Amino acid sequence: MLRCKIPTPRLRSLHSQSRSVHLGYLPNSRSPIVPTLSFFNSVTGSDEKIPTFRVLDGVGKPVDGAEVPELDEAFARKLYENMQLLPTLDTVLYNVQRQGKTSFHYGEEATIIGSAAALEPDDDIVDLIALLFFPIAGQYREMGVILWRGYGLDAIMAQCFGNMDDTAGKGRQMPVHIGSPKYHFHTISSPLATQIPQAAGVGYALRRSPDRRSRSIAACYFGEGAASEGDFHAGLLLASTIPSPTLFIARNNGFAISTPSSEQYYGDGIASRGPGYGIDTIRVDGNDILAVLVAVREARKRTLKQGRAVLVEAMSYRVGHHSTSDDSFAYRQRSEVEDRKRVDNPIARFRLFMESRGWWSVTEEEELKARLKGDVMKALKRAESLPRCELGEMFKDVYGGEEPWNITEQRGELTRLIKKYGPVWEPWKKELAKFKNGGKDLTQSAS
Ligand SMILES: Cc1ncc(C[n+]2csc(CCOP(=O)(O)OP(=O)(O)O)c2C)c(N)n1
């Protein structure tokens, strides 16, 4: 098991000027009165940008002064294998999408796997209460988090293909819009940033629950682009004013589709906003898995101990296109992407670190890649061969409690239509054949 020896990071003061000579404090406030006219535009107290916490350098060596967390070989291998799984999965799904079968988004290996490992389910034990409060609220690039938790490739593929094994979504969500009560993963929703205030609400609910108060936090992932939404501000304000143990993980990968971060904000990234809400904040190198692990683990402890929100900004660079519908070379240089793939590559850095400890070799690398590709292909083939859920599942558990009239009406209408056209109209025949029992659950049901 890994233990972190890094001392608790201190928060930097808002601006050092306030610590110089002052004339007392404003009434009912800790704001020092100063006689100098001076504006500030930095949360570090100088003209510096907020620093970025790093453990490993670009070639996997510990940076001067950094303490490498205690890490055993088995755990390091697990981290590495999970990182390698993400590009393997991406490549296979990319090709599948090109055949028109599904669509997907790229992942960010070190940020996703490092933070998932730091959010081990020891604070999220699977129980009935957990079924009510799904402690991870993601955006869409966090497939690696749920894989880390044991969700499995078959389940990922089932969701992407919307087949009968997609037990939570029943094929009703778009690909990669995963959700799982069992793995405490709130269903991804397409409108950006909705998960942020929801996560603050989940955190608050956890705090109000006597069973979970002392061991649970809600973790919320979002991109720097999503942080431009009003919901970001609503969520952080909510989590700070009505204190809730909510850990916000901002993945700053430099782009919101084609909009570079330089056009998304004028201030110092997302981290600078944390102190505005009174939220403990740290910026971390999102391509350094050990830095992410240490920072998120510390952030998690802080969130739990204080019962308050914490913000982590993980700095990265999206080397892939935004999604399969995007061609990023229309708005950025190919050479820039190639450079960023080489410099600070999260997987290569950690592999070099593993090699320096004698934990990894070229042969193992080849074996791992072959094994992962085999696993992904097997899951893909299985998913392709399975039918969709029964057609009638579409109308079930849409809302809790009694079925509302509109759902009943819609089911009735579809049933009438497939009775009339299903047996005779070729496109419908073909479509119905994709469902388990070919729609008979509706046409042969008593109602
Ligand atoms: C409210 C809303 N506006 C716009 C979109 C379209 N959209 C989908 S992803 C995306 C970019 C998000 O960027 P970021 O949050 O940085 O996440 P990243 O894709 O970089 O991980 C946009 C604009 C959306 N889904 N929802």
Ligand SMILES: [Mg+2]
């Ligand atoms: Mg982004």
